[in-house]
Amino acid sequence: MPIKRRPERQPEKQLVNRRVNTLLIFVGQKLLRLGLLLIAVAIFTFVLLSLSPIDPVQAYIGADMMQISADQQALIAERWGLDQPFWNRFLDWLGQILQGNLGVSLVFNRPVSEVIAARFQASLQMLAIAWLLSGLLGLALGTLAGAVAGSWIDRVIRLYAYTLAAAPTFWVALLLLIVFAVSWRIAPVCCAAPPGVLSQNVTVWQHLHHLLLPAMTLSIIGIANITLHTRQKLIEVLHSDYVLFALAQGENLWNIVRYHGLRNILLPAITLQFASLSELFGGSVLVEQVFAYPGLGEATVQGALRSDVPLLVGIVFFSALFVYIGNTLADLAYPIIDPRIRLGGQMNR
Amino acid sequence: MTSTIDPAVNLEAKTSSSLQQNPSRTSRRSRTLAAIVLGTLFLGAIIFSPWILGESGLSTVLTQRNQPPTWSHPFGTDWLGRDMLMRSLHGLSLSLRIGLLAASISAFIGTSLGLAAGTFGGWVDAVIIWIVDVFFSLPHLVLLILIAFSVGGGTRGVIIAVALTHWTNLARIIRAEVLQVNSADYIHLSRQFGKSSLWIARHHMMPHIVPQLIVGLILLFPHAILHEAALSFIGIGLSPHLPAVGIILAESMRHLSTGYWWLGVMPGLLLLLSVKAFDWVGENLRILLAPKTSQE
Amino acid sequence: MLSLSNLSVTFTQYDRGLRRKQLRVITDLNLDVQAGEVVAVVGASGSGKSLLAHALLGILPQNAVMSGTMTFQGEPLTPHRCRLLRGKAIVLIPQSVGYLDPLMTVGPQVQRVAQLTGRTKAAAKTAVKKTFTRYGLPAKTFDLYPFQLSGGMARRVLVSTAVVTPAQLVIADEPTPGLHPDVVSETLTHLRELADAGRGVILITHDIAAALKIADRVAVFYAGTTVEIAAGRDFFTGKLRHPYTQALWRSLPQNEFLPVPGNQPNLEQLPQGCLFKDRCPWVDDLCREERPALRELNDGWVRCFHAEG
Numbered sequence: 001m002p003i004k005r006r007p008e009r010q011p012e013k014q015l016v017n018r019r020v021n022t023l024l025i026f027v028g029q030k031l032l033r034l035g036l037l038l039i040a041v042a043i044f045t046f047v048l049l050s051l052s053p054i055d056p057v058q059a060y061i062g063a064d065m066m067q068i069s070a071d072q073q074a075l076i077a078e079r080w081g082l083d084q085p086f087w088n089r090f091l092d093w094l095g096q097i098l099q100g101n102l103g104v105s106l107v108f109n110r111p112v113s114e115v116i117a118a119r120f121q122a123s124l125q126m127l128a129i130a131w132l133l134s135g136l137l138g139l140a141l142g143t144l145a146g147a148v149a150g151s152w153i154d155r156v157i158r159l160y161a162y163t164l165a166a167a168p169t170f171w172v173a174l175l176l177l178i179v180f181a182v183s184w185r186i187a188p189v190c191c192a193a194p195p196g197v198l199s200q201n202v203t204v205w206q207h208l209h210h211l212l213l214p215a216m217t218l219s220i221i222g223i224a225n226i227t228l229h230t231r232q233k234l235i236e237v238l239h240s241d242y243v244l245f246a247l248a249q250g251e252n253l254w255n256i257v258r259y260h261g262l263r264n265i266l267l268p269a270i271t272l273q274f275a276s277l278s279e280l281f282g283g284s285v286l287v288e289q290v291f292a293y294p295g296l297g298e299a300t301v302q303g304a305l306r307s308d309v310p311l312l313v314g315i316v317f318f319s320a321l322f323v324y325i326g327n328t329l330a331d332l333a334y335p336i337i338d339p340r341i342r343l344g345g346q347m348n349r
Numbered sequence: 350m351t352s353t354i355d356p357a358v359n360l361e362a363k364t365s366s367s368l369q370q371n372p373s374r375t376s377r378r379s380r381t382l383a384a385i386v387l388g389t390l391f392l393g394a395i396i397f398s399p400w401i402l403g404e405s406g407l408s409t410v411l412t413q414r415n416q417p418p419t420w421s422h423p424f425g426t427d428w429l430g431r432d433m434l435m436r437s438l439h440g441l442s443l444s445l446r447i448g449l450l451a452a453s454i455s456a457f458i459g460t461s462l463g464l465a466a467g468t469f470g471g472w473v474d475a476v477i478i479w480i481v482d483v484f485f486s487l488p489h490l491v492l493l494i495l496i497a498f499s500v501g502g503g504t505r506g507v508i509i510a511v512a513l514t515h516w517t518n519l520a521r522i523i524r525a526e527v528l529q530v531n532s533a534d535y536i537h538l539s540r541q542f543g544k545s546s547l548w549i550a551r552h553h554m555m556p557h558i559v560p561q562l563i564v565g566l567i568l569l570f571p572h573a574i575l576h577e578a579a580l581s582f583i584g585i586g587l588s589p590h591l592p593a594v595g596i597i598l599a600e601s602m603r604h605l606s607t608g609y610w611w612l613g614v615m616p617g618l619l620l621l622l623s624v625k626a627f628d629w630v631g632e633n634l635r636i637l638l639a640p641k642t643s644q645e
Numbered sequence: 646m647l648s649l650s651n652l653s654v655t656f657t658q659y660d661r662g663l664r665r666k667q668l669r670v671i672t673d674l675n676l677d678v679q680a681g682e683v684v685a686v687v688g689a690s691g692s693g694k695s696l697l698a699h700a701l702l703g704i705l706p707q708n709a710v711m712s713g714t715m716t717f718q719g720e721p722l723t724p725h726r727c728r729l730l731r732g733k734a735i736v737l738i739p740q741s742v743g744y745l746d747p748l749m750t751v752g753p754q755v756q757r758v759a760q761l762t763g764r765t766k767a768a769a770k771t772a773v774k775k776t777f778t779r780y781g782l783p784a785k786t787f788d789l790y791p792f793q794l795s796g797g798m799a800r801r802v803l804v805s806t807a808v809v810t811p812a813q814l815v816i817a818d819e820p821t822p823g824l825h826p827d828v829v830s831e832t833l834t835h836l837r838e839l840a841d842a843g844r845g846v847i848l849i850t851h852d853i854a855a856a857l858k859i860a861d862r863v864a865v866f867y868a869g870t871t872v873e874i875a876a877g878r879d880f881f882t883g884k885l886r887h888p889y890t891q892a893l894w895r896s897l898p899q900n901e902f903l904p905v906p907g908n909q910p911n912l913e914q915l916p917q918g919c920l921f922k923d924r925c926p927w928v929d930d931l932c933r934e935e936r937p938a939l940r941e942l943n944d945g946w947v948r949c950f951h952a953e954g
């Protein structure tokens with residue numbers, strides 16, 4: 001018996017080894033790509049900012065510019081290395097960033113990394129709620145619309161999705177603010193906490209209360225995309241050969257959706273939802289602006305309006321990282337969920 | 350006809366089945382054409398409204414302040430008694446013109462880069478794809494804010510930011526189309542007959558790319574206009590002296606808590622309708638020019 | 646058991662610029678099938694064979710319009726009756742593993758087929774396992790995904806989907822292309838066994854040689870219609886009636902290997918007169934004017950004015 005079992009075990013161990021190797025290569029490739037991408041973003045940002053007509057010294061000093069003599073300005077420029085050639089300045093700047101030093105925010109007067117960490121924490125819960133809600137609702141609406149494609153239900157859902165896709169994000173936020181906060185008074189008009197309450201004294205309920213409307217706005221807007229994609233995907237599935245065969249077996253529409261539809265649309269839906277983090281982030285900038293919610297999006301606007309270059313650059317890097325993580329998770333969903341890749345090791349999709 | 354019709358029949362039957370679901374007596378062709386004409390007329394009316402309607406209703410009338418929508422003022426009046434419909438039309442006309450200009454520049458960039466990538470291939474293609482990748486790696490709004498900020502904001506900032514960030518999709522579509530046409534047999538045949546690259550581009554490429562370009566350009570407009578409005582809304586775009594629709598909406602924020610809902614709702618509604626009109630025209634043109642790639 | 650007369654199927658499509666066009670994919674088709682026999686439907690691709698199967702099961706796309714009459718077991722096969730009977734009395738054996746859900750293991754898929762005929766979950770599972778064993782499929786097959794099946798295993802799984810039902814009529818759509826010769830003859834044997842057990846089998850194929858191994862009768866399709874219905878032995882005894890059947894027979898490698906010249910007519914604009922007139926050696930003015938009806942000749946059927954015993 002032991003002699004007979006050996007050849008069975010060997011391939012299994014090899015398979016595990018192979019999988020570990022594949023995973024290591026995958027992680028390595030992803031990290032390398034991330035590094036290249038961040039360098040590209042760095043070059044892009046630096047070139048853009050050095051071509052810009054904004055004088056960093058003036059931006060730093062702001063309204064007090066008149067009180068500072070030309071000599072003093074030159075001194076500041078020298079201390080910042082502004083008199084150095086382009087490449088020297090770039091490499092110096094890149095070196096600082098690689099050490100994790102993103103500089104000090106002019107608006108908040110704190111290190112940029114601290115500002116981003118604190119602001120992102122505030123945004124994260126809102127983003128997470130919006131992401132989950134839009135994913136689940138979009139999947140449900142898209143499935144329903146695709147299953148009864150052409151019917152009045154489908155038309156209503158499509159009208160809703162297309163209208164939201166065409167609606168300005170900030171205007172939808174404005175509408176919800178008018179209805180829920182101004183007319184019905186069931187949601188707060190602004191901010192992350194009631195006025196005058198210190199952040200450590202905010203209760204969980206108050207916290208949620210202020211979070212809910214912005215999160216709802218973001219998810220209502222996010223639904224459109226996933227609904228339309230899911231609908232399209234389900235229609236494709238319903239036109240597939242295997243659904244034709246299921247029909248020939250006497251299966252009815254709802255069971256086809258239940259047994260074959262959901263199984264086959266889930267993967268593209270999850271992928272899409274991870275890839276939509278980019279739009280979610282962009283949406284949060286506008287929504288936080290309308291609700292005056294002190295998150296990362298609002299900080300982005302502050303940075304741009306008040307010429308806070310270090311903060312803006314930090315947020316650009318952070319958002320690139322955020323989008324990259326979303327895309328990487330989307331890539332990872334396939335090998336984890338799809339049995340053709342999980343068991344067969346074939347990536348021919 | 351070839352003798353292998355069967356698979357094609359199945360495929361066509363599938364793609365056209367959704368077309369069949371609302372049979373109607375009027376032909377689809379004339380309905381599609383009517384949609385394009387109607388949509389274009391609506392948008393044209395908004396764009397040219399400042400010249401048609403003039404400046405009437407834009408002056409301050411203190412006796413008529415903060416009126417909710419009525420028949421004489423369908424969009425109501427603002428805190429200075431100005432007619433909101435007139436303000437919205439003027440603002441939207443400005444926004445649409447800026448959006449159209451920026452989108453056209455963007456379409457030009459996209460077409461040039463797409464053609465270059467598809468035609469030259471090699472490192473040109475690699476560099477262009479790399480640029481597209483970098484653009485896709487940042488949230489679109491963050492990119493817009495960054496560019497608008499760097500070039501100093503204002504109307505020029507908005508136009509540059511929108512123009513520089515909307516070409517990527519069109520470039521990809523055009524590139525794919527060029528690659529596809531390039532690999533077609535009749536192109537190889539033309540080359541063998543000694544036709545010049547320019548001749549091939551004119552006679553074989555253009556008929557394939559121009560429809561894609563027209564549809565791509567029109568579907569670019571709504572994005573460009575929405576982003577212009579968003580930038581103006583958060584205050585990085587047009588200056589408050591140029592009342593684009595984003596500025597009007599941002600102003601309305603200050604009066605919302607007092608219950609003057611029409612200041613925000615009505616201009617936004619008009620903006621939404623124009624964006625939908627562009628989508629409508631674009632989709633119908635797409636159905637007309639390339640029925641097989643259309644969604645519906 | 647099954648009888649089709651004057652069956653026609655037309656597709657409506659939209660072309661560039663949204664111009665409507667009509668595709669006549671099946672024209673005046675006649676066919677009957679008895680219990681216990683294998684009727685092969687042969688013809689080139691594009692002759693409307695697969696669509697015949699879809700028409701019988703009522704699963705044509707929505708832009709298809711059907712006319713003519715179909716009767717099954719003495720009663721008209723209306724769309725409503727189609728819905729009731731498919732999967733229970735009439736089943737399809739699809740042409741490839743692409744007709745199985747790629748993300749679902751095959752056991753539960755076949756089990757679902759059995760459950761749809763009214764069996765309980767447990768009974769269905771037992772039936773599937775029994776059928777898999779009968780066809781020599783290893784027990785682990787139940788938990789494999791379609792992409793993990795070899796060509797031969799896939800074929801047996803697909804045949805199993807018909808075996809687990811009590812269906813009287815089995816339609817096998819192109820069951821043999823691209824398979825190893827051993828698998829082909831194994832599949833054909835399985836189909837013959839189904840007929841010998843008292844079911845009617847329609848074998849849709851473009852491979853005449855394979856069809857003749859098991860078919861009692863052969864219906865020859867051309868441009869969406871039956872040009873001849875012959876007994877299997879007619880092919881070997883030189884009693885073929887229609888010029889197209891004769892040309893097809895001559896085109897086989899084991900015979901003269903002569904290709905049939907010309908192409909099938911454009912389905913958008915079917916010609917007046919006989920559909921085969923452009924390629925027919927016997928064509929005359931009558932064929933150009935009028936379309937021949939299917940007529941009985943020497944214990945078979947032929948759609949030709951000039952065919953003689």
